[in-house]
Amino acid sequence: MSAVLLVLAVAFAALAVAGVVALPATWQRLHAFGLTTASLWLVALAVWFGPSGTEARTKTTSIAVVATFANGGLAHAIARAERLRRQEGR
């Protein structure tokens, strides 16, 4: 179970990187960046279903929660900055 979740996490991360590198529009790149959050949650699930102890499980879940808010905030800030610069014609 843990190995399957890890493979899924790597696949999501590969999709995210491919999107960030190859997609043309800003919103598309930011959505691809959002896939890294899903990948991190899959890693957290893999740790939960793995042989690790309680400390590892709680810490990886904390990291996933914090990263969810951090990545969302960053994507919001980047989209806002891009919109402002486009409005100013820069």
Next chain:
Amino acid sequence: MSAMHGAAIAFLLLLVPCGAAAIAGGWLQRIVGLVTASSLVVMLLVVLSVAFERTAFLDLPLALTLLSFGAGLVFVRFEEKAE
């Protein structure tokens, strides 16, 4: 080699295209490449800590998550105001 070690190697290899995106292209592509690379490094550190059974080191990716959030905001703010 366990699945965790394999995942760590995969995350490490995925950093290469992110680095390329952070070096070349417009300001937006660079910042998105940087923050994506930060997320990948967080996952890499989590997987390595669990793979080597050093759970105390899991504080490191947590700190990196918080610090990369602040760093990304600073970069975005700087680019927003740049001429």
